[in-house]
């Protein structure tokens with residue numbers, strides 16, 4: 001049993017995609033994992049994912065339309081084993097809420113080699129490449 005939290009800034013573009021993709025891949029492998037997402041900001045609490053994220057996920061057979069935004073909170077360090085952040089701003093903002101070294105040890109960038117998942121908010125053309133980056137990272141996670 002693994003508990004994984006995906007974190008971005010708004011919890012409407014990147015981290016809902018990451019949650020939906022990892023849920024999909026974990027279900028395929030019949031992994032009984034707990035998977036969630038959150039944003040470091042509070043602007044989109046209670047909101048559905050961005051329509052462009054919903055669309056790119058749907059194109060690949062994944063429905064994320066039922067997800068709703070929430071803000072990352074310190075208690076998430078207790079509720080999850082691993083916390084994947086999309087970029088270094090997210091990393092800094094999540095670590096700011098950490099209380100112990102054990103909290104900090106749970107946090108890592110989703111991509112390898114310190115690469116960020118770019119924020120697609122201002123560029124429609126980024127949603128498909130962002131989907132691919134996140135998908136490949138999630139495959140790596142389920143393969144262990």
Ligand code: 4NP
Nearest residue numbers: 008009010011012013014121
């Ligand atoms: P996300 O993208 O962090 O991938 O959800 C963003 C969504 C909203 C905003 C910024 C980034 N915003 O400024 O409202």
